[in-house]
Amino acid sequence: MAAVPIEHGLVLAGLLFILGVVGVLVRRNVIFVLMSIEIMLNAAGLAFVTAGSRWQQADGQVMFLFILATAAAEVSVGLALVLQMNARFKSLDTDAASKMRG
Amino acid sequence: MNVVFYISGAIAVVATFMAISRANAIHGLLYMVLSLLSLAIVFFSLGAPFVAALEVVVYAGAIVVLILFVVMMLNLGPDNIRREARLIGRGVWVGPGILGVLMAAELVYILAGGASQPTGAGMVDPKQVGLALYGPYLIGVELASTLLLAGLIGAYHLGRRHQPGATSEEE
Numbered sequence: 001m002a003a004v005p006i007e008h009g010l011v012l013a014g015l016l017f018i019l020g021v022v023g024v025l026v027r028r029n030v031i032f033v034l035m036s037i038e039i040m041l042n043a044a045g046l047a048f049v050t051a052g053s054r055w056q057q058a059d060g061q062v063m064f065l066f067i068l069a070t071a072a073a074e075v076s077v078g079l080a081l082v083l084q085m086n087a088r089f090k091s092l093d094t095d096a097a098s099k100m101r102g
Numbered sequence: 103m104n105v106v107f108y109i110s111g112a113i114a115v116v117a118t119f120m121a122i123s124r125a126n127a128i129h130g131l132l133y134m135v136l137s138l139l140s141l142a143i144v145f146f147s148l149g150a151p152f153v154a155a156l157e158v159v160v161y162a163g164a165i166v167v168l169i170l171f172v173v174m175m176l177n178l179g180p181d182n183i184r185r186e187a188r189l190i191g192r193g194v195w196v197g198p199g200i201l202g203v204l205m206a207a208e209l210v211y212i213l214a215g216g217a218s219q220p221t222g223a224g225m226v227d228p229k230q231v232g233l234a235l236y237g238p239y240l241i242g243v244e245l246a247s248t249l250l251l252a253g254l255i256g257a258y259h260l261g262r263r264h265q266p267g268a269t270s271e272e273e
Contacts, residue, residue, distance in 0.1 A: 073253030
């Protein structure tokens with residue numbers, strides 16, 4: 001079984017991360033912004049797993065687990081905020097929530 | 103195994119692009135499930151079966167389904183989708199697209215400059231991951247559990263509906 005070069009795994013992780021960044025920049029719907037953040041977190045995890053596979057160590061996969069926990073916590077709080085935003089502004093547009101009340 | 107890596111990697115990139123460029127949130131989420139599943143195959147071909155299983159169970163099974171539930175709860179109509187389609191016309195993709203292509207080109211250029219190193223051919227099995235997780239990374243596991251607890255409380259606090267007549271003490 002010929003192994004994949006580490007650069008190819010890292011390039012794939014970088015491409016997915018860049019797609020996530022482009023998604024955050026382009027989209028104004030909060031749901032898609034959350035999805036793009038998930039894509040970026042996942043791409044960072046892919047880079048960790050690729051590096052862990054290069055040195056045959058479990059540390060990369062452990063880091064992926066921590067990223068997974070972070071993503072789960074982030075998405076639950078983010079979705080609660082989406083629900084609040086929809087209740088208050090009747091819109092999912094990020095521009096609707098641009099004013100602060102202070 | 104090499105071919106599997108490249109095919110599923112290509113599927114992941116295409117599906118991710120489709121996921122961020124759909125006007126309908128449900129379509130985007132379904133493309134994202136496809137992207138996560140093909141990424142799970144990538145993890146498997148890199149010799150990380152435990153992470154591949156977690157990718158399917160937690161990312162595709164829990165996180166995306168949670169977002170899907172919220173999208174269905176919000177009950178977005180066809181008006182919303184038409185409005186969304188207007189917002190993501192050709193024009194808005196130009197700037198971020200150029201920046202993204204530049205970043206990708208730089209990344210490929212830098213990585214192509216170094217000597218090529220193969221990833222290990224063997225698998226890092228779940229036993230090794232578990233031993234590392236509950237050995238040197240035990241404090242990280244505790245911190246992750248605290249973070250999840252904070253996320254749970256935060257989601258509960260933020261997700262409550264506001265009653266119009268309720269005073270601030272009752273809230």
